[in-house]
Amino acid sequence: MDPAEFARTMAHVPSPVTVVTTMDGTGRRWGFTASSFSSLSLDPPLVLVCPAKTASCHKAFVAADRFLINVLSVHQSAVARHFARSGHDKFADGSMEPCEYGLPGLSTAAARLACTLHEVLDGGDHSILVGRVDAVFTGGSEPLVYYNRDFTRPESCALTPAS
Numbered sequence: 001m002d003p004a005e006f007a008r009t010m011a012h013v014p015s016p017v018t019v020v021t022t023m024d025g026t027g028r029r030w031g032f033t034a035s036s037f038s039s040l041s042l043d044p045p046l047v048l049v050c051p052a053k054t055a056s057c058h059k060a061f062v063a064a065d066r067f068l069i070n071v072l073s074v075h076q077s078a079v080a081r082h083f084a085r086s087g088h089d090k091f092a093d094g095s096m097e098p099c100e101y102g103l104p105g106l107s108t109a110a111a112r113l114a115c116t117l118h119e120v121l122d123g124g125d126h127s128i129l130v131g132r133v134d135a136v137f138t139g140g141s142e143p144l145v146y147y148n149r150d151f152t153r154p155e156s157c158a159l160t161p162a163s
C-alpha cells in the first residue's frame, strides 16, 4: 500500500476535530488536537481517541486516569491549530478552564466528554485510548469538521442541528 495514496484517500473522509486534555501526577497539563475520535460502545459507554507514539503528550495520556475530549465548534479552528503545534506552552493563553474532574477544558466546546481511561491498545504508530464516558456536556454550537486537509463546517448540520 502506497502511504501517500492511503493519506489521500483518508483526506476524503470527514472527521470531527477535538482537543484532548489531561493532567499528569505533577499537575502539568497536556493537550493535543485529534481527529481520531470515535464513539465505540453504548453499553458500557466507550469512546476512543488515538495519540501518536511520537507525540510529546503520548506518555502522559497512556498513563492518565482521566481525560477530557473537547469537540470543537465551527469557530474554533484557531484552537485546533494551537493544540496541533508542538514545543510551546499550549495552556499559556488561558483559553482552557477547569472543567470535569478539574481537568482543563473548553467551556465553549460544541461538546465535551469526561472519560476514565478504560484500556490502552496498540494501533501501529499510534496508541488507542479507550475511555469510559462518565459525563457529557453539549454546548449546542455547530461542530468543526476536518475534510480534504482543511477545516470546514457541516452544512447539513446547520440546516438540521442535532437534537
Ligand SMILES: Cc1cc2nc3c(=O)[nH]c(=O)nc-3n(C[C@H](O)[C@H](O)[C@H](O)COP(=O)(O)O)c2cc1C
Residues within 6 Å of the ligand: 017, 031, 032, 033, 034, 035, 036, 037, 050, 051, 052, 053, 054, 055, 056, 057, 058, 080, 081, 083, 084, 085, 086, 087, 126, 146
Ligand atoms: C485536524 C488535526 C487532527 C489531528 N489528529 C491527530 C490525532 O488523531 N492523533 C494524533 O496523534 N495527532 C493528531 N494531530 C496532530 C497533533 O495534534 C500534533 O502532532 C500535536 O502537537 C501532538 O502533540 P504534542 O505537541 O504533545 O507532540 C492532528 C492535527 C490536526 C491539525
